[in-house]
Amino acid sequence: xxxxxxxxxxxxxxxxxxxxxxxxxxxxxxxxxxxxxxxxxxxxxxxxxxxxxxxxxxxxxxxxxxxxxxxxxxxxxxxxxxxxxxxxxxxxxxxxxxxxxxxxxxxxxxxxxxxxxxxxxxxxxxxxxxxxxxxxxxxxxxxxxxxxxxxxxxxxxxxxxxxxxxxxxxxxxxxxxxxxxxxxxxxxxxxxxxxxxxxxxxxxxxxxxxxxxxxxxxxxxxxxxxxxxxxxxxxxxxxxxxxxxxxxxxxxxxxxxxxxxxxxxxxxxxxxxxxxxxxxxxxxxxxxxxxxxxxxxxxxxxxxxxxxxxxxxxxxxxxxxxxxxxxxxxxxxxxxxxxxxxxxxxxxxxxxxxxxxxxxxxxxxxxxxxxxxxxxxxxxxxxxxxxxxxxxxxxxxxxxxxxxxxxxxxxxxxxxxxxxxxxxxxxxxxxxxxxxxxxxxxxxxxxxxxxxxxxxxxx
Amino acid sequence: xxxxxxxxxxxxxxxxxxxxxxxxxxxxxxxxxxxxxxxxxxxxxxxxxxxxxxxxxxxxxxxxxxxxxxxxxxxxxxxxxxxxxxxxxxxxxxxxxxxxxxxxxxxxxxxxxxxxxxxxxxxxxxxxxxxxxxxxxxxxxxxxxxxxxxxxxxxxxxxxxxxxxxxxxxxxxxxxxxxxxxxxxxxxxxxxxxxxxxxxxxxxxxxxxxxxxxxxxxxxxxxxxxxxxxxxxxxxxxxxxxxxxxxxxxxxxxxxxxxxxxxxxxxxxxxxxxxxxxxxxxxxxxxxxxxxxxxxxxxxxxxxxxxxxxxxxxxxxxxxxxxxxxxxxxxxxxxxxxxxxxxxxxxxxxxxxxxxxxxxxxxxxxx
Numbered sequence: 031x032x033x034x035x036x037x038x039x040x041x042x043x044x045x046x047x048x049x050x051x052x053x054x055x056x057x058x059x060x061x062x063x064x065x066x067x068x069x070x071x072x073x074x075x076x077x078x079x080x081x082x083x084x085x086x087x088x089x090x091x092x093x094x095x096x097x098x099x100x101x102x103x104x105x106x107x108x109x110x111x112x113x114x115x116x117x118x119x120x121x122x123x124x125x126x127x128x129x130x131x132x133x134x135x136x137x138x139x140x141x142x143x144x145x146x147x148x149x150x151x152x153x154x155x156x157x158x159x160x161x162x163x164x165x166x167x168x169x170x171x172x173x174x175x176x177x178x179x180x181x182x183x184x185x186x187x188x189x190x191x192x193x194x195x196x197x198x199x200x201x202x203x204x205x206x207x208x209x210x211x212x213x214x215x216x217x218x219x220x221x222x223x224x225x226x227x228x229x230x231x232x233x234x235x236x237x238x239x240x241x242x243x244x245x246x247x248x249x250x251x252x253x254x255x256x257x258x259x260x261x262x263x264x265x266x267x268x269x270x271x272x273x274x275x276x277x278x279x280x281x282x283x284x285x286x287x288x289x290x291x292x293x294x295x296x297x298x299x300x301x302x303x304x305x306x307x308x309x310x311x312x313x314x315x316x317x318x319x320x321x322x323x324x325x326x327x328x329x330x331x332x333x334x335x336x337x338x339x340x341x342x343x344x345x346x347x348x349x350x351x352x353x354x355x356x357x358x359x360x361x362x363x364x365x366x367x368x369x370x371x372x373x374x375x376x377x378x379x380x381x382x383x384x385x386x387x388x389x390x391x392x393x394x395x396x397x398x399x400x401x402x403x404x405x406x407x408x409x410x411x412x413x414x415x416x417x418x419x420x421x422x423x424x425x426x427x428x429x430x431x432x433x434x435x436x437x438x439x440x441x442x443x444x445x446x447x448x449x450x451x452x453x454x455x456x457x458x459x460x461x462x463x464x465x466x467x468x469x470x471x472x473x474x475x476x477x478x479x480x481x482x483x484x485x486x487x488x489x
Numbered sequence: 490x491x492x493x494x495x496x497x498x499x500x501x502x503x504x505x506x507x508x509x510x511x512x513x514x515x516x517x518x519x520x521x522x523x524x525x526x527x528x529x530x531x532x533x534x535x536x537x538x539x540x541x542x543x544x545x546x547x548x549x550x551x552x553x554x555x556x557x558x559x560x561x562x563x564x565x566x567x568x569x570x571x572x573x574x575x576x577x578x579x580x581x582x583x584x585x586x587x588x589x590x591x592x593x594x595x596x597x598x599x600x601x602x603x604x605x606x607x608x609x610x611x612x613x614x615x616x617x618x619x620x621x622x623x624x625x626x627x628x629x630x631x632x633x634x635x636x637x638x639x640x641x642x643x644x645x646x647x648x649x650x651x652x653x654x655x656x657x658x659x660x661x662x663x664x665x666x667x668x669x670x671x672x673x674x675x676x677x678x679x680x681x682x683x684x685x686x687x688x689x690x691x692x693x694x695x696x697x698x699x700x701x702x703x704x705x706x707x708x709x710x711x712x713x714x715x716x717x718x719x720x721x722x723x724x725x726x727x728x729x730x731x732x733x734x735x736x737x738x739x740x741x742x743x744x745x746x747x748x749x750x751x752x753x754x755x756x757x758x759x760x761x762x763x764x765x766x767x768x769x770x771x772x773x774x775x776x777x778x779x780x781x782x783x784x785x786x787x788x789x790x791x792x793x794x795x796x797x798x799x800x801x802x803x804x805x806x807x808x809x810x811x812x813x814x815x816x817x818x819x820x821x822x823x824x825x826x827x828x829x830x831x832x833x834x835x836x837x838x839x840x841x842x843x844x845x846x847x848x849x850x851x852x853x854x855x856x
Contacts (some may be wrong), residue, residue, distance in 0.1 A: 053554040054525070056539055057532035062509045074524070101526060102511040120524045144515065165515040292569060356569030359508030 031070045035091060039073055039115070042083045047074040047121070058098065058116040062163075064366055064414070065106035065449045069096065069116040076121045078196060078204060078235040084117060085233065086202035088479050095200075096481050097229040099139065099171030102163040104367050105448030107175065107228045111483040119170050122235065125149050134193060134210060135239045139170025146239075156244040158185035160277075161444075162352040173234050176226030178444030180277045180351070183402030184309075185242070187444060189225045196236035197224055200475040210238055223470075228446050229481040231474040245309035248276065249316040250338040250347060253327040254300040258282075258385065261302035262378025264330035265401045269374070271322040276309040278323075278402030279351055280381075285398045285409075288357045289350045297350075298334060302381070304401060305347060354398045355409055362394070364414035366427060366450065370434035371405040371443030383433045384408045391426040393419070405443035431457055447485045455486035496580035497541050503577060504541060506570045507534040513564035513574070518784040519557055519791070522801035527554050530564035530574045537581055547581070549590045555581055556592040557798070559791045560671055561749040561784035575789075582673035594794040595672035602677050606663035607633045615640045617647055617659065625658035627729075628693040630684075630707075632700030633664050634823035642826060645846035646699060646726065652852055653733055657697065660687040665713075667706030672790045681712045688716060695722045697729045699843075701750035701757075701822050725751060726845055727761045727821045735768055737851040743769035744815035745844075746806060746829065747782035748822035761821050761844060768848055769817070775809040783809065785820075787828035803832030811837060819844045 031050045039048045049055075049072045059068040070093075075081045088095045094114030101108050110116050123140035130153050137146060143157070143164035150156050160179035161167055167177065173195070178187035194208030208214060208221035224231060255261040261280060268278065281289070281303045290297055297303065304327065308319035324335050338344045350357075355367050372380045381397065384406070388395040399406035410426055412419040431441050431454045441451045441458050456464060464486075471478075471487045482488070492498045513530035514520050520529035527536075533554055539545040560575040568574070585591060601610045614636040629650065635643040650657055663683050666676040688696055696716070698704040704725040707713045716723065745765055751757045758779045766772055777783050786792065786802025807829060810818050818841045820826055829841045842850075 051527070051553070052545075052550045053527040053532070053536060056535055056545070057527040057529070060509055060535055062511060100511055100514060118526070142515070163510065163512070166511045292571065353512075353569035356508045356510040356512065359506055359510075359570040363505045365508070
């Protein structure tokens with residue numbers, strides 16, 4: 031690290047908040063993906079003014095800045111692939127305001143999702159997206175990745191709740207987007223442009239989120255299927271029941287086996303298990319909805335349908351589901367966790383396609399995901415120390431992406447492009463769309479200093 | 490595969506199994522107090538992965554991370570990939586010590602225990618006005634912190650045992666030395682011998698420890714197998730007391746802090762609560778309790794080596810006690826009492842006790 035730059039950073043945030051200590055350089059070089067690269071320096075900012083000064087400095091000397099939240103991203107978007115400054119925003123972790131009357135919460139980017147959840151609970155409110163990593167992931171990270179989660183089908187993703195942002199642009203200017211009003215069509219929707227922009231356009235320093243009243247009752251059931259196709263058909267017929275489950279998750283055989291290894295749940299190890307939750311305000315209401323969903327399961331040859339009886343049963347099931355990918359990490363040294371998403375009618379095709387791809391490339395692919403919105407998580411398990419397996423993993427990934435796009439779906443439903451899917455951007459987006467995206471990046475960040483190398487924008 | 494390090498030989502698979510999901514970040518007390526990813530369990534596993542990959546040397550540069558773990562095991566309890574971080578860290582520390590890298594505080598502690606019978610390098614311990622090394626049914630084993638730092642609490646515990654007419658004796662005890670294995674050094678055979686002989690000489694059938702760590706050491710370490718082979722039962726005081734009726738109650742709002750060494754490491758959650766509920770009908774749990782309890786920040790040598798962060802961890806725990814309006818915080822570990830008391834702010838009006846000390850005080854008042 032250039033000593034002068036380090037001193038300049040110390041001037042901005044103080045000595046305790048600048049590090050080029052080896053242990054920090056290692057920890058800041060990773061997220062939850064297979065990528066890593068060491069930065070030159072790590073900085074903890076505490077105010078928007080500091081972020082602005084850091085960006086002015088970085089612009090002047092043309093050094094990359096990579097904003098970072100909890101580092102739980104799965105596609106390498108927080109990995110400083112070209113070195114530079116990792117800007118850790120965890121110290122900006124204040125909930126600035128909760129206004130039930132205005133139906134909003136104003137937070138700093140380093141607030142952990144679960145901490146906002148805890149703060150909203152006494153008011154009977156919640157911020158619905160429910161990312162599986164919610165007990166650690168930060169809201170800034172959720173915005174940067176447009177995080178989705180288990181409640182996506184009924185409640186949408188982060189994007190649907192961001193009303194307004196404060197953003198520091200790559201040149202250090204501070205901008206406010208959106209409005210704290212529930213509706214606004216005033217000018218271009220800059221807010222939406224930043225949500226999911228993976229820290230490539232600006233650094234979010236304040237977030238205004240719309241919040242929802244939290245339903246007080248839920249009903250949960252699981253259904254097993256001996257045949258993957260039956261499960262797929264059950265999922266895409268759910269809409270005919272007229273019910274939108276608050277969560278509808280699928281877990282494949284490998285995933286169920288791995289969960290059984292880690293818990294005392296003794297889940298049936300079948301081809302597919304569907305886990306459905308309905309929510310509302312009375313038990314009668316949620317049971318009625320769930321009954322409709324169960325009818326669809328039965329019509330599609332579910333071998334077993336079981337409704338969770340106690341609160342503990344319910345908590346255990348969801349905890350198990352949320353730990354699925356990390357539990358699967360027990361099986362092999364390495365994995366990539368994809369999040370291909372297809373239209374609901376194509377789920378059965380995608381599920382059987384994943385099996386075919388695993389067979390073709392002779393590699394293990396465990397599957398689970400948010401069936402309710404067509405978002406599947408094929409998790410490819412491989413040994414990163416064996417080049418042959420790495421090659422097969424890469425080929426299988428490429429086939430998965432190709433299939434998702436061919437089925438009218440997308441490369442990523444919620445994890446983002448980052449580094450992992452950057453080579454496949456042109457598979458999904460036509461040359462005109464790519465050109466527009468690159469032009470946008472150039473306009474906001476002419477020197478390409480903000481999270482460079484991501485989203486396939488440099489090709 | 491031949492490996493350079495013991496941690497690698499035993500735990501290579503587990504280090505690689507860390508999926509970097511970061512779930513440990515939600516519960517790691519060191520991360521909670523510092524917000525520094527390098528000090529979180531995941532940060533530590535990444536360092537060890539790079540050591541195994543030959544990208545890093547296991548040297549002084551890693552001390553600040555690898556020697557800054559309270560071994561509270563909250564990460565392990567919450568790790569979906571089942572990575573036993575505390576055990577991995579202990580072996581990595583051993584490898585580091587072997588390679589000549591160690592935090593000076595622990596190097597010092599190891600040297601102290603060669604010369605002195607306790608970790609504080611102090612001379613004659615308090616005898617609490619009691620005859621030692623008597624023939625008795627029980628040996629009460631105090632532990633270093635209870636002898637040299639929390640002697641008031643120890644005296645009260647002994648008074649309580651007297652009130653309850655327990656047949657016990659103190660011994661000329663020395664440090665159990667179990668903690669050395671946590672910080673990279675072997676236990677001291679001469680200390681083990683001295684404790685074993687002193688305990689056996691009393692003819693006791695039970696050792697009651699005031700310190701949960703000593704209890705773990707006597708119960709689990711092969712070095713103390715002789716005690717167990719001779720049929721001596723080893724109990725922590727909280728286990729011993731749960732059958733007693735004290736005949737006193739308090740109307741104060743009482744909460745309980747689970748020491749990691751008693752809770753997550755031994756699964757003892759209900760015994761202390763059973764006792765406390767008898768004396769404190771107005772009992773309230775903190776937000777994180779039992780398996781999820783926040784560490785007080787004292788364990789794994791962190792209090793000695795990284796005092797500032799250790800206190801910051803204790804403050805976070807005290808905030809939880811404040812949030813439930815506790816007037817009394819009870820716990821079952823002198824280290825926890827010591828660290829929590831040191832961290833208490835003047836505006837925080839609650840009092841912090843070991844449970845036996847508090848019960849003794851209630852009984853004293855009732856007399």
